[in-house]
Amino acid sequence: MSLKFAANISFLYQDLPFLDRFAAAADDGFKGVEYLFPYDFDPAEIKDHLEQNNLEQVLFNVRAGDFAKGERGLASLTGREAEFQATVHQAIEYAEALGCTRLHVMAGIRDTTVTHDTQLAVYRHNLRIAAAAAEPSGITILIEPINSKDMPGYFLESVSMAATLIEEINHPSLRLQFDIYHVQKTDGDIIRQFTNFAPLIRHIQIANPPDRSEPDNGEINYPYIFDFLESEGYDGWIGCEYTPSSGTTETLGWAREYLGR
Numbered sequence: 001m002s003l004k005f006a007a008n009i010s011f012l013y014q015d016l017p018f019l020d021r022f023a024a025a026a027d028d029g030f031k032g033v034e035y036l037f038p039y040d041f042d043p044a045e046i047k048d049h050l051e052q053n054n055l056e057q058v059l060f061n062v063r064a065g066d067f068a069k070g071e072r073g074l075a076s077l078t079g080r081e082a083e084f085q086a087t088v089h090q091a092i093e094y095a096e097a098l099g100c101t102r103l104h105v106m107a108g109i110r111d112t113t114v115t116h117d118t119q120l121a122v123y124r125h126n127l128r129i130a131a132a133a134a135e136p137s138g139i140t141i142l143i144e145p146i147n148s149k150d151m152p153g154y155f156l157e158s159v160s161m162a163a164t165l166i167e168e169i170n171h172p173s174l175r176l177q178f179d180i181y182h183v184q185k186t187d188g189d190i191i192r193q194f195t196n197f198a199p200l201i202r203h204i205q206i207a208n209p210p211d212r213s214e215p216d217n218g219e220i221n222y223p224y225i226f227d228f229l230e231s232e233g234y235d236g237w238i239g240c241e242y243t244p245s246s247g248t249t250e251t252l253g254w255a256r257e258y259l260g261r
Contacts, residue, residue, distance in 0.1 A: 003226060003234070005258050006032035006058040008205070008241040012248040019049055026053035028249055029259030034059035034239045039090070043097035050098065057100040058237045059142070059177075059203060062130075063087040064106040072146075073106025075130070076123035076155045078114055088130045095139050102203055104142045104177055105130055107156040119155060124165060131171040140202050144177035147185035150212075159187055163197050176200040179241070181207035184220055191228060198232065207242035214242050214251040222254065 007025035009018070016024055019041070025033050033055050038046055050057055064087075065071030065080075074084040091103050105127065111119055130141045143162050146154045156162055159178070166174050178201045183193055194201070208218025215222035229238075244251040252259065 003230060003258055004032065004237050005255060006030060006034050006056075006237045006239045008034045008239050010035040010037075011241050011243055015247070019045070022049040022053045022055060024248070026055055028252055029255075030055070032056040032058040032237055034237075034241075036061050037063060038094055038098070039063055043094050047098055057095075057098040059102040059104060059239060060091070060094070060100065061104045061106060062091040065108070071108065072151055072154060073108035075105050075126045076108045076119050077111060078118065078122050081122065081126060084126050085129060085133075088133055092134060092137055092139060096137055101138055102140050102142055103134065104144060104203075107143065107154065109151075109153040110155050123155065124169060127165065127174055128169055128171065131169065131174040135171070135173040139173065141174050142177035142203055143174070144179055144205075145182055145186055146179075147182045149185060150182075157186065159183060159193050159197060163200055166200050175202040177203045177205065179205040179207075180220065180225065181205070181209060181212060181241070184209055190220070190225065194228075194232075198234075201234075201236070203236055203239065204229070204234070205239040205241040207240075211245070212243045213245045214254060216254040217245055217251070 007030040009021035009025060013021040013024045022033060038060050064073045074080045074087060095103055107123060134141050143156060145156050145158050145162050148154060148157060162176055166176060176197060178194060180190055183190055187193055206215055207213065208215050208220050210218065
């Protein structure tokens with residue numbers, strides 16, 4: 001078995017216009033792509049680039065509010081429930097058009113005008129609704145803890161919190177996105193964390209602290225982790241959501257054996 005890596009083209013190939021990044025990823029041997037948001041483009045236009053380059057659309061995010069104003073998701077925000085549900089339905093329409101079966105729902109920033117329990121109840125309710133809406137299309141809703149250094153105040157603050165929510169909601173279309181970079185910065189002990197929560201994990205992302213750079217440039221021993229994931233039989237996608245320290249293609253030496261280049 002060989003691990004499957006997807007290019008996150010919101011992070012990689014930033015020297016190119018967005019739609020040109022599909023061909024660049026395919027030229028480097030990637031078979032799948034992910035990105036943050038597709039909503040500036042017509043889904044038919046994106047689909048053309050996927051088909052022309054024989055790429056699978058692996059993952060993208062549900063619209064997450066006003067990024068320019070610091071919003072980082074709507075799912076836990078009180079008073080925004082109707083808006084959140086509209087973004088979920090929009091994302092499902094895009095996912096259906098693009099043949100994508102995974103959507104990442106961002107939680108949002110801690111709202112100190114309400115209690116933590118109140119915000120958690122809204123989050124739990126919205127995740128139930130999102131999972132139920134996604135299920136008929138065969139789409140899995142993913143939630144991902146994000147570390148507080150990169151995103152201060154992010155409501156979903158740990159893998160254990162995410163796992164508890166998934167187990168409480170107990171819906172087959174709600175699962176865990178395991179970003180190794182964020183896990184290292186939030187919890188550490190990556191192998192134990194993966195082992196503990198493996199049944200819930202449906203997607204992995206990678207980058208290397210301290211600079212969120214390519215896997216062979218930082219503090220994490222990724223060759224060990226990749227060997228471990230292969231030995232565990234992980235057969236999902238691994239998204240390359242890192243900031244290249246130089247040109248993207250030049251930072252792919254670590255991936256040659258996996259990309260066939």
